[in-house]
Amino acid sequence: MPSKRRKISAFVKILFSVTLVCGLLAAAGYYVLTTVDPLETEETEPGCRLDLPEGSYDIRVSQAANAATVGGVAFSRDLPPEAVTVAYATVWQESTFHNVEHGDRDSVGLFQQRPSQEWGETDEIIDPVFSSRGFYDTLMDVEGWRDMPVHEAAQQVQRSADGWAYDQHEQLSEEMMAVFGGADGPAATCWFDEQRLADLQETGADPEGAREELERVFGTGPEDLPADHDPATGDLGWAMALWSVTHAEEYGLTSVGYDGHRWTATDGTDGAEAWQDTGEDSGGQLALN
Numbered sequence: 035m036p037s038k039r040r041k042i043s044a045f046v047k048i049l050f051s052v053t054l055v056c057g058l059l060a061a062a063g064y065y066v067l068t069t070v071d072p073l074e075t076e077e078t079e080p081g082c083r084l085d086l087p088e089g090s091y092d093i094r095v096s097q098a099a100n101a102a103t104v105g106g107v108a109f110s111r112d113l114p115p116e117a118v119t120v121a122y123a124t125v126w127q128e129s130t131f132h133n134v135e136h137g138d139r140d141s142v143g144l145f146q147q148r149p150s151q152e153w154g155e156t157d158e159i160i161d162p163v164f165s166s167r168g169f170y171d172t173l174m175d176v177e178g179w180r181d182m183p184v185h186e187a188a189q190q191v192q193r194s195a196d197g198w199a200y201d202q203h204e205q206l207s208e209e210m211m212a213v214f215g216g217a218d219g220p221a222a223t224c225w226f227d228e229q230r231l232a233d234l235q236e237t238g239a240d241p242e243g244a245r246e247e248l249e250r251v252f253g254t255g256p257e258d259l260p261a262d263h264d265p266a267t268g269d270l271g272w273a274m275a276l277w278s279v280t281h282a283e284e285y286g287l288t289s290v291g292y293d294g295h296r297w298t299a300t301d302g303t304d305g306a307e308a309w310q311d312t313g314e315d316s317g318g319q320l321a322l323n
């Protein structure tokens with residue numbers, strides 16, 4: 035029979051082992067809490083997606099909005115799609131569709147036009163509608179521009195130091211022209227992060243403001259849809275619908291409907307940003323809410 039002293043010694047050893055293990059666990063827990071950053075839920079970044087022949091192409095909302103405006107102004111001049119391709123190639127090279135307030139010397143805006151070269155005043159050039167009109171009007175004065183390579187036509191307008199630089203953007207510009215010209219229907223969509231979506235849903239929509247700007251951009255209002263003729267630039271109704279989606283945050287729009295399809299403002303979770311086929315006959319009208 036073990037002695038009383040041996041029993042106490044065994045008990046002390048067990049107690050010591052348990053205490054040591056608990057101490058190690060506590061130390062490990064303290065280390066994790068004080069040195070390891072907690073896991074954060076990845077938040078959706080706002081953006082827009084274009085459906086191109088080789089797959090989807092993501093860009094920022096502001097870039098998509100500027101592209102929709104540059105393409106929309108071509109409708110106001112009833113220009114052929116090729117003019118939009120030249121404009122897009124130019125903007126990709128000059129500003130990557132960011133409406134910058136600075137550049138080389140006094141260059142500003144999407145096309146990096148210069149007040150000193152009589153493109154207009156700085157505050158005018160910063161307006162994408164004004165700068166797009168100026169670009170297209172100058173392009174139309176270039177004799178035989180449609181028979182030129184895209185980079186050469188752009189260079190005839192811009193007089194850049196390196197006219198070949200526009201050439202690298204031709205394919206993407208041509209594909210974007212088809213999207214924002216409305217030829218591919220609901221081929222562009224946008225989504226927002228949680229905070230912007232909440233702000234959008236809480237702020238009252240301004241569809242009238244959007245309609246007024248649509249008329250300034252396209253030269254005709256959405257109330258004139260369906261168009262009484264086929265515009266040379268593309269499908270006017272879809273071009274207006276996509277412009278409205280890319281400018282939804284600016285005008286507080288949470289829903290855009292056209293031609294049996296509806297876009298709803300979401301955070302893009304599980305593909306919720308996609309246009310939905312409603313099957314509804316809108317009579318060629320554009321619905322903004």
